[in-house]
Amino acid sequence: xxxxxRPTTRPGARDRAxxxxxLWSWFFMRISGIILVFLVLGHFTIVHLLGEGIDRVxxxxxxxxxxxxxxxxxxxxxxxxxxxxxSNGLKNIIDEYVRSPGKRAAIKGVLYVSTxxxxxxxxxxxxxxxxxxxxxxxxxxx
Amino acid sequence: MARLPERIGTxxxxxxxxxxxxxxxxxxxxxxxxxxxxxLDTSLVGWGPExxxxxxxxxxxxxxxxxxxxxxxxxLFHALNGLxxxxxxxxxxxxxxxxxxxxxxxGLYIVLIVPALYFMGRGLIRNL
Numbered sequence: 101x102x103x104x105x106r107p108t109t110r111p112g113a114r115d116r117a118x119x120x121x122x123l124w125s126w127f128f129m130r131i132s133g134i135i136l137v138f139l140v141l142g143h144f145t146i147v148h149l150l151g152e153g154i155d156r157v158x159x160x161x162x163x164x165x166x167x168x169x170x171x172x173x174x175x176x177x178x179x180x181x182x183x184x185x186x187s188n189g190l191k192n193i194i195d196e197y198v199r200s201p202g203k204r205a206a207i208k209g210v211l212y213v214s215t216x217x218x219x220x221x222x223x224x225x226x227x228x229x230x231x232x233x234x235x236x237x238x239x240x241x242x
Numbered sequence: 243m244a245r246l247p248e249r250i251g252t253x254x255x256x257x258x259x260x261x262x263x264x265x266x267x268x269x270x271x272x273x274x275x276x277x278x279x280x281x282l283d284t285s286l287v288g289w290g291p292e293x294x295x296x297x298x299x300x301x302x303x304x305x306x307x308x309x310x311x312x313x314x315x316x317x318l319f320h321a322l323n324g325l326x327x328x329x330x331x332x333x334x335x336x337x338x339x340x341x342x343x344x345x346x347x348x349g350l351y352i353v354l355i356v357p358a359l360y361f362m363g364r365g366l367i368r369n370l
Contacts, residue, residue: 130328133325134325134328136321137321140321141321144314144358148310148314149358149362154301157298158294158295158298159291163287166287183277186273186274187274189270190271214278221285224288225284225285225287229287229288235288236288236289239288241289
């Protein structure tokens with residue numbers, strides 16, 4: 101994120117990163133970012149710009165897409181990488197602005213738990229959706 | 243080569259570097275907050291048509307359509323500026339041309355946002 105302070109070359113990066121974990125996190129942001137550019141701009145073009153845009157988005161539209169493993173894979177990859185990329189970005193921002201170690205840990209704890217819950221919910225909905233039944237097969241109450 | 247800035251004591255140097263950095267954060271926070279909401283609304287699909295149809299009927303609201311345009315504006319900037327950051331990170335010589343690279347980002351942004359605005363604006367007018 102902070103272009104000037106993060107490692108800028110791969111050979112020297114290991115020495116300057118505060119830990120191997122931070123280096124992997126830095127690397128992940130770049131790799132996931134490149135993939136997300138294609139997945140998200142593609143998703144936005146197809147769902148928001150083509151045809152009648154989001155005027156045509158309804159239950160049948162989503163159910164029709166999730167009947168195809170291709171779009172299930174697309175949407176799940178976008179969910180997975182988008183959540184991790186976004187949460188990691190928030191984590192970097194929290195690290196920089198929240199000075200008190202206690203508050204920092206608490207806020208990051210809330211972030212990590214929320215990210216896990218969103219990941220679990222999204223994954224269950226996309227992967228257990230049954231187009232014939234018109235709902236998920238294992239979600240409680242569904 | 244690089245001289246110390248006049249205003250010693252602040253890490254902010256102004257110019258394209260600082261503003262693109264600030265915009266990257268602001269658009270990033272915007273997009274992840276939208277993603278949290280978008281996971282919740284789309285998850286209703288798992289519980290059958292009734293709830294989901296009620297939620298997506300809100301998408302016809304002109305105010306929501308304006309937010310859709312704002313979301314597109316934020317996502318596109320974050321995507322193009324992110325690619326600029328990656329180019330500079332993996333090809334350090336590019337840092338010497340960072341102003342020109344930012345110009346490329348602005349140029350591509352205009353080329354891509356104009357047709358997107360046309361399509362989303364059409365949808366907005368249709369729902370007025």
